[in-house]
Amino acid sequence: MPRPARERRGPRISVLRLGHRPGRDPRLTTHVALVARAWGADRLYLEPPDDALAARLAAVNARWGGAFEIVGAPAWKPIVRAFDGAVVHLTMYGEPLDRVVPRLRRRARLLVVVGGAKVPADLYRLATVNVAVGPQPHSEVAALAVLLDRLRGSPSPRQRPAGQLAITPSARGKRVRVRGRTRP
Amino acid sequence: MPRPARERRGPRISVLRLGHRPGRDPRLTTHVALVARAWGADRLYLEPPDDALAARLAAVNARWGGAFEIVGAPAWKPIVRAFDGAVVHLTMYGEPLDRVVPRLRRRARLLVVVGGAKVPADLYRLATVNVAVGPQPHSEVAALAVLLDRLRGSPSPRQRPAGQLAITPSARGKRVRVRGRTRP
Numbered sequence: 219m220p221r222p223a224r225e226r227r228g229p230r231i232s233v234l235r236l237g238h239r240p241g242r243d244p245r246l247t248t249h250v251a252l253v254a255r256a257w258g259a260d261r262l263y264l265e266p267p268d269d270a271l272a273a274r275l276a277a278v279n280a281r282w283g284g285a286f287e288i289v290g291a292p293a294w295k296p297i298v299r300a301f302d303g304a305v306v307h308l309t310m311y312g313e314p315l316d317r318v319v320p321r322l323r324r325r326a327r328l329l330v331v332v333g334g335a336k337v338p339a340d341l342y343r344l345a346t347v348n349v350a351v352g353p354q355p356h357s358e359v360a361a362l363a364v365l366l367d368r369l370r371g372s373p374s375p376r377q378r379p380a381g382q383l384a385i386t387p388s389a390r391g392k393r394v395r396v397r398g399r400t401r402p
Numbered sequence: 403m404p405r406p407a408r409e410r411r412g413p414r415i416s417v418l419r420l421g422h423r424p425g426r427d428p429r430l431t432t433h434v435a436l437v438a439r440a441w442g443a444d445r446l447y448l449e450p451p452d453d454a455l456a457a458r459l460a461a462v463n464a465r466w467g468g469a470f471e472i473v474g475a476p477a478w479k480p481i482v483r484a485f486d487g488a489v490v491h492l493t494m495y496g497e498p499l500d501r502v503v504p505r506l507r508r509r510a511r512l513l514v515v516v517g518g519a520k521v522p523a524d525l526y527r528l529a530t531v532n533v534a535v536g537p538q539p540h541s542e543v544a545a546l547a548v549l550l551d552r553l554r555g556s557p558s559p560r561q562r563p564a565g566q567l568a569i570t571p572s573a574r575g576k577r578v579r580v581r582g583r584t585r586p
Contacts, residue, residue: 360547
């Protein structure tokens with residue numbers, strides 16, 4: 219369902235990822251960042267900061283377009299306390315997604331918080347709402363993707379300024395446009 | 403939206419994860435497995451096999467219920483060729499999810515295939531359908547979760563037999579039932 223570039227669906231979204239471990243395998247946090255970017259979030263606050271990961275996402279923007287940013291956060295509480303909107307903590311212990319999504323869609327701005335293995339107990343209290351995508355162990359990558367999908371629908375190619383590359387959907391194989399050209 | 407345990411929503415689902423790398427950080431494949439289990443897939447075929455990961459998921463079943471299984475697959479092609487249903491390859495190059503989901507909902511059985519960094523070119527041809535959750539780089543964990551969410555909706559606690567533990571959804575903090583009791 220293509221829409222004009224400037225028509226927004228649902229609230230403006232920032233994501234906060236807690237408990238990242240720079241130096242360990244960065245793939246999970248990279249996936250969190252790619253999901254935030256692909257579903258149209260404006261930025262990812264990353265606690266603690268990781269310059270290498272920020273550089274990788276800047277390279278993704280250069281190739282695939284958009285202005286998604288990684289903002290390093292030495293501490294998470296100031297981000298949560300200063301946020302001018304609803305703070306949505308994704309946790310398997312929270313309220314059911316089906317019940318919460320209609321309320322969230324009406325908000326202008328959301329800060330979606332995803333933790334790692336251990337989440338500080340304070341977060342449950344400081345969040346505007348604690349939301350469970352499901353009551354079984356799953357994945358912060360999955361929880362973020364499903365919430366954003368429910369709020370904004372499928373990522374549209376028209377949601378962001380063009381990069382060097384863009385995909386043309388295809389039943390078989392890969393079709394990638396390079397600055398206006400199509401290559402197989 | 404709780405439903406009776408035996409009422410199925412949508413097709414029966416198996417997942418095939420290609421290009422797992424045992425010995426490297428297993429968290430991404432663990433997340434793929436947890437997502438498959440949480441959204442009600444019956445099994446994950448894992449290529450190549452990884453006994454340690456299978457044991458971890460068996461422990462999750464013991465605590466949280468259900469009969470989700472990990473099936474080690476030395477090669478992926480026999481699984482795809484022998485599958486008695488539609489083979490759905492998740493790739494950012496495929497057809498848009500919005501277009502494909504109504505067709506998929508009518509199928510009795512689906513094999514959802516997620517790759518790693520490199521996907522064999524044959525797979526695009528052998529799949530019944532190549533589906534893109536979005537045309538931007540994202541995550542196999544996210545793609546699987548969003549597809550299953552579109553096909554089956556939120557995981558329901560009633561979809562699986564009880565384990566030792568079950569979560570009671572809560573606005574604040576954690577409520578976990580232990581074999582019939584509730585503890586804070």
